[in-house]
Each structure stands twice: as C-alpha cells, then as structure tokens.
Amino acid sequence: MNILNIKLIFILFIINTCQYLSCEGVNSEATRPVVLWHGMGDSCCFSFSLGAIKIIIQEQLPGVYVKSIKIGCDEIEDVANSYYGNVNNQIDEVCNMLEKDEKLKNGYNAIGFSQGGQFLRAVAQKCPNPPMKKLISLGGQHQGVYGLPNCGSMQYKMCDYLRKMLNYAAYIRPIQERFVQAEYWHDPLKEEEYKQGSIFLADINNERVINETYKKNLQQLEALVLVKFDNDTMVQPVESEWFGFYKPNQSVELETLQQSLIYTEDRLGLKQMDLNGKIHFLSVQANHLQFTDHWFKEQIIHKYLTMS
Numbered sequence: 001m002n003i004l005n006i007k008l009i010f011i012l013f014i015i016n017t018c019q020y021l022s023c024e025g026v027n028s029e030a031t032r033p034v035v036l037w038h039g040m041g042d043s044c045c046f047s048f049s050l051g052a053i054k055i056i057i058q059e060q061l062p063g064v065y066v067k068s069i070k071i072g073c074d075e076i077e078d079v080a081n082s083y084y085g086n087v088n089n090q091i092d093e094v095c096n097m098l099e100k101d102e103k104l105k106n107g108y109n110a111i112g113f114s115q116g117g118q119f120l121r122a123v124a125q126k127c128p129n130p131p132m133k134k135l136i137s138l139g140g141q142h143q144g145v146y147g148l149p150n151c152g153s154m155q156y157k158m159c160d161y162l163r164k165m166l167n168y169a170a171y172i173r174p175i176q177e178r179f180v181q182a183e184y185w186h187d188p189l190k191e192e193e194y195k196q197g198s199i200f201l202a203d204i205n206n207e208r209v210i211n212e213t214y215k216k217n218l219q220q221l222e223a224l225v226l227v228k229f230d231n232d233t234m235v236q237p238v239e240s241e242w243f244g245f246y247k248p249n250q251s252v253e254l255e256t257l258q259q260s261l262i263y264t265e266d267r268l269g270l271k272q273m274d275l276n277g278k279i280h281f282l283s284v285q286a287n288h289l290q291f292t293d294h295w296f297k298e299q300i301i302h303k304y305l306t307m308s
Helices: 004-022 050-060 073-080 088-101 115-126 156-170 172-179 179-183 188-195 213-217 238-242 270-275 292-303
Strands: 034-037 067-069 108-113 130-139 221-231 279-284
Touching: 034 050, 034 115, 034 238, 050 067, 050 292, 073 292, 088 115, 088 179, 108 115, 115 130, 115 213, 156 172, 156 179, 156 188, 172 179, 179 213, 221 238, 221 292, 270 279
Parallel strands: 034 067, 034 108, 108 130, 130 221, 221 279
Antiparallel strands: none
16 A cells, blocks of 8 residues: 555545544534524514524524524414413423434523523523533523513603502412513512512522522533623613612612622522633613624624634
8 A cells, every 4th residue: 555545544534533523522612503592572483583593693603503492383372482371381391392402412502582591591500401501691681670661761650650560460379370571570679579479580590599400500601691781671670681680678779790699699600600700791782682783793603602
C-alpha cells in the first residue's frame, strides 16, 4: 500500500469519526436543538409569531432542530390552553413530550415568550431529562404579576381597584386550578395567602419550603438569560421580568432580585448562579415582546445559541 492510499484512508477515517461524533454525542452549540414556548393568547405555530421565530432561527442556524410547544390537538386548543387549565398539568405534559423526543436527548436550549418563560423554568426545575442547557426568558414574569394588561394607561385608583377584585378570587382553589394567569398572580399585600394558595408560582419559587431538587436542577443551567422590556404595559411590575417585585406588604416600592428573600436566602440557587456569572440581564427599550428581527438575531441567536 503506497503513501497516497494510506493518507486517503486516514482522511476518510477522520471524516467518518467526526460525522459519528456529531450525530451521536458531541452536541455542538450551533446545532443544539431549540425549544420554544409561547405566551398568553398565542400559539406554537402562527406564522406571524412563533412560526416566524422558528424560521429565523433555522435560517441563522442551518440544520438546527426547533420544537415549538403545543398544548392541545391544534392551534386553537393551544391558544385556549394558554388561558385555561392547570399549569402544573401542562408542565407534566411538556416534560413527557420532551423526554420522548429523541432529537433532544443530548440537551437543548429553550426560549420562553412572556408566561412561557416561567413555564420553561418550571420544566428546568422539575424535569432534568433531557437536560436544558440555556434558558432565555423574553418578558417572563418570574415573580408573578400584580397588574392588568395595559393598566399603565389607566388611573392608579382604578388599576388598584381591579387588582383587588381579581385578588379576591385568585387564590380560591377552583380558580387556581382552572385559570392560568391566576396561578402566577402575586399579591404583595397578602404574601401569606399567596404563598399558601398559589399552586404554581409559590411552588416553583420555593416560597413555602425549599425543594432541593428544584434548586439543584436550576443550577445545572449553563445560562439564564432574563430579558426585560422597559416600556412594558402588559406586565406589572415590569421588574418581574428580571426576577424583581414589590417589597412585601405594599404595592409601590420595588426591590431587585438581589434584594429579595429568594436571592438573599438563596432559595433557588440564583445567588450562586449570579456570582458564577450564569445570569444575564438584558433590556429592550420597547413594549411587551416588541423586538426587531435584527435584535433577536444579534442579541439572542448569535450571542446565546451559537459558539462564541
């Protein structure tokens, strides 16, 4: 066998080895699958929302597998389920869905839009298999909401009155189990009632007891990216998008994540993650989820979904 044949055999061996590793094990960042979860009133696949987002990601990362979560048989049911149902049951359904997807077995990155942000965080905390590597939360309400869509345009007294009316029924068990938004309604004037009555948010935020499994699983993330929309009129308070909220027992003064008990007591491991540089705080000078394709490509796809 001459030298040329030996070189040719060696080259073919290297190519085949690289192809094998690419398919079976070493999940490069550029081809790591991406999972999307939409927000309230949206669906997995509408061409004007997450359908368009999926196309953008696939154009920027050729060959990438993108899974957009759908709860229900079709887009109409998916929209309805963003308002009605038990979020914990939806999380269980999604965990089962992701675990059965062979294309995700080596890990995936996740992007949550609005309430999809806190829902995907619950997936990371409850279901480590397959492993979520990075979680990008676009306008997610991680400390919940105590406000109404576009309430910022209304007089304060009217807003406060409507808040109280909703809060009157928010923690009644049948409401909690049937209405999605009630499950992350957070009344700072009734912290104990919220902690005891909230079947979703108080649980995943470890506000009743510290679930060490939740804490351990969340810390497995390579990065938690929190995107806040500074001019948001949908989320009140907007600081919830950065894990901030009102100070307890009042609804005027705000506190940051770093000032909250969740952080100072490190109830979720966020303090350690922050100290390790795993939490990234981004902001957009725009209303809720109003970002450009250019911003999404540069600040999300090329910054967090590709090799640096």
